[in-house]
Amino acid sequence: MEAEPNPAASPARTRPIGVFDSGIGGLTVVSALRKILPNESIFYLGDTARVPYGGKSAATVERYSTEMIAMLLEEDCKTVVVACNTASALALPRLEALSPVPVLGVIRPGAEAAVSATRNGQIGVIGTRATIKSGAYERALRELDPALLVTARACPLFVPLIEEGWLDGEITERVVRQYLEPLVAEGIDTLVLGCTHYPLLRQTIGNFLGDAIALVDSAQNCARAVMHLLDAEALHAGGNETGHLAVALTDPPDAFLEVAQAALHFEIGAVQLRQVLHPSKP
Amino acid sequence: MEAEPNPAASPARTRPIGVFDSGIGGLTVVSALRKILPNESIFYLGDTARVPYGGKSAATVERYSTEMIAMLLEEDCKTVVVACNTASALALPRLEALSPVPVLGVIRPGAEAAVSATRNGQIGVIGTRATIKSGAYERALRELDPALLVTARACPLFVPLIEEGWLDGEITERVVRQYLEPLVAEGIDTLVLGCTHYPLLRQTIGNFLGDAIALVDSAQNCARAVMHLLDAEALHAGGNETGHLAVALTDPPDAFLEVAQAALHFEIGAVQLRQVLHPSKP
Structure with missing residues (x-):
């Protein structure tokens, strides 16, 4: 080996x-x-x-x-x-x-990119339960601009879906909608993919959100x-x-x-x- | 504590x-x-x-x-x-x-219950990737009756769905169908819930399979x-x-x-x- x-x-x-x-x-x-x-x-x-x-x-x-x-x-x-x-x-x-x-x-670079990307100051963050519970992205974003509105949501089904290889298709689309609809309703214009797995769902997430919401990829x-x-x-x-x-x-x-x-x-x-x-x- | x-x-x-x-x-x-x-x-x-x-x-x-x-x-x-x-x-x-x-x-008791339950000798087994890959249920079943037809399938999305608390609803129903449809097509009349989490999905799995397929609960x-x-x-x-x-x-x-x-x-x-x-x- x-x-x-x-x-x-x-x-x-x-x-x-x-x-x-x-x-x-x-x-x-x-x-x-x-x-x-x-x-x-x-x-x-x-x-x-x-x-x-x-x-x-x-x-x-x-x-x-x-x-x-x-x-x-x-x-x-x-x-x-x-x-x-x-x-x-x-x-x-x-x-x-x-x-x-x-x-x-990966948190600070992601937060900086999100601040550069947003126009309306409303940023969504998705990640694992532990990442979201830690509030680390909120803290990093608010250090950069205390006036930002940040909505965070844990998406614990995304990693198992990705590991199963279900990167698209109806089930994955529905899970994406279930998790992200509330963030869209909040009026975010930028979404931080706060988990290194999530870029593999970029296409399906992007299809649901449309072009008006910028995706920030923590890997890049x-x-x-x-x-x-x-x-x-x-x-x-x-x-x-x-x-x-x-x-x-x-x-x-x-x-x-x-x-x-x-x-x-x-x-x-x-x-x-x-x-x-x-x-x-x- | x-x-x-x-x-x-x-x-x-x-x-x-x-x-x-x-x-x-x-x-x-x-x-x-x-x-x-x-x-x-x-x-x-x-x-x-x-x-x-x-x-x-x-x-x-x-x-x-x-x-x-x-x-x-x-x-x-x-x-x-x-x-x-x-x-x-x-x-x-x-x-x-x-x-x-x-x-x-839990394997041997589950296998024995499945052998008691089946009438047509066609048994399905679901579990984690590692359980299914091990072939342990097949071995235990065939030791009890070498003539059994056994179809096994890993269902890695079930545990995360259960841990998310999504025990029913459309997404869970679709995942259940995605995993179990091929087993139904094989003609099984008995399904072993080969993971201790799965009894929490018993209702949704039972609704999909109907009364003609017996569910064997490894916990019981x-x-x-x-x-x-x-x-x-x-x-x-x-x-x-x-x-x-x-x-x-x-x-x-x-x-x-x-x-x-x-x-x-x-x-x-x-x-x-x-x-x-x-x-x-x-």
């Missing part, structure tokens, strides 16, 4: 960008990173042994996230991207405090924020070779990996299996 | 029946046990910090189940019920081998199997007092606990929080 050393890498192998997610939904962030930063190497870690984080408590999500970032630091990552909205919402301050390298979440905005961070910290990889991509999971991949690869149009190659280490015993 | 000592318990406190599940779906088994064995004490342990098991690998489910049973043995349980179909399907031989007290899963049959085991091993609690019920979870309960309590018509009282111990380090 070990990844092959990448023969195209520069002699002093470049330090990768570490990306972690509760599962493989964060590959949407990897896909966006590959497009705008093709020569960066990426080490992706998905905690599929404990997925999903979205229905779990803040304490548990913080503990799991701490264990994931420790594993990424062992890979000598030069920066860590918390691609999971739930982990970003609940654990970012703790992760920033303990990491010796810069840590970047997060990738842009990584680019700015690499600029600011002078951390860009040298050379023009395509960066190496390694994917590791804490439980072997299931059928959803194929759904994700097909939907994202990229190959991830061999997947490594890693056991979670529990460094701090109770 | 500690449970109150039960003042109604007999002086020499009776050893409880231990019940574990990946989450709180196994409360359907507890509900069935309370009805037929009201004077038994029960200690229920739900691994909500790592729920669901249904999409995870056999190795991971076996490891988690081993950790859960160790926690139940610390509670001095006189027998352990593996209320989770996924854990029963993937980990029962290992749990039986390591436990000093009898261990009972498991409770009956526990009663037979207590008979056979002379393990029944003495006295006529109502048994004590303690519920412990590895992550604090969320909204689904209320859905389950309302649907099952029973109160579980204060919930204890337990941290998973990792006895065997890699």
Whole structure:
């Protein structure tokens, strides 16, 4: 299951960008990173042994996230991207405090993009139960503009629908309508897709909302924020070779990996299996 | 969060029946046990910090189940019920081998009830991805009667629908039809609800299937199997007092606990929080 050393890498192998997610939904962030930063190497870690984080408590999500970032630091990552909205919402301050390298979440970039997109100041946010309950998007949006009207809603059926591969069709359309109709009734003109899985439902959500409501994709905005961070910290990889991509999971991949690869149009190659280490015993 | 000592318990406190599940779906088994064995004490342990098991690998489910049973043995349980179909399907031989007290899963009792119920020998089984992939129900059914025709299907949307509280309504009806139509087309006359959550969808599933197809509820049959085991091993609690019920979870309960309590018509009282111990380090 070990990844092959990448023969195209520069002699002093470049330090990768570490990306972690509760599962493989964060590959949407990897896909966006590959497009705008093709020569960066990426080490992706998905905690599929404990997925999903979205229905779990803040304490548990913080503990799991701490264990994931420790594993990424062992890979000598030069920066860590918390691609999971739930982990970003609940654990970012703790992760920033303990990491010796810069840590970047998806909430702040998503909030900034939403503020740029809205014209009427009414923004909707959708995500997992834990993300919505945390109020993290509301806080980030109101820090940027206290006058915004924010309506948030948990959509816990979206991830299982996506993992089932039902990205469109009548059932998915009805679930989308059930969750989003109240947000439309509130008069939002911008909707933040506050979960890394949700871009895979972009088409069906867009069909329901129509062109008048802008969709803010946390994956794309997060990738842009990584680019700015690499600029600011002078951390860009040298050379023009395509960066190496390694994917590791804490439980072997299931059928959803194929759904994700097909939907994202990229190959991830061999997947490594890693056991979670529990460094701090109770 | 500690449970109150039960003042109604007999002086020499009776050893409880231990019940574990990946989450709180196994409360359907507890509900069935309370009805037929009201004077038994029960200690229920739900691994909500790592729920669901249904999409995870056999190795991971076996490891988690081993950790859960160790926690139940610390509670001095006189027998352990593996209320989770996924854990029963993937980990029962290992749990039986390591436990000093009898261990009972839900697969065998469900299979026996299905064999009693069928008239045409065509049985359908629904469950999580991991349960169906394991083939455990097929094996148990064919051991009882090699001539049976068995059709199995994973229904990964059912658990999230139930946890969302959408036990009926148009979306749930459509998902039920999507999953079950092929089984009906096969000509089954009996359907095993091979996941402890599924009895909460019994009404909607029954409405779709009609009276000609018998539903086998793994929770009820498991409770009956526990009663037979207590008979056979002379393990029944003495006295006529109502048994004590303690519920412990590895992550604090969320909204689904209320859905389950309302649907099952029973109160579980204060919930204890337990941290998973990792006895065997890699």
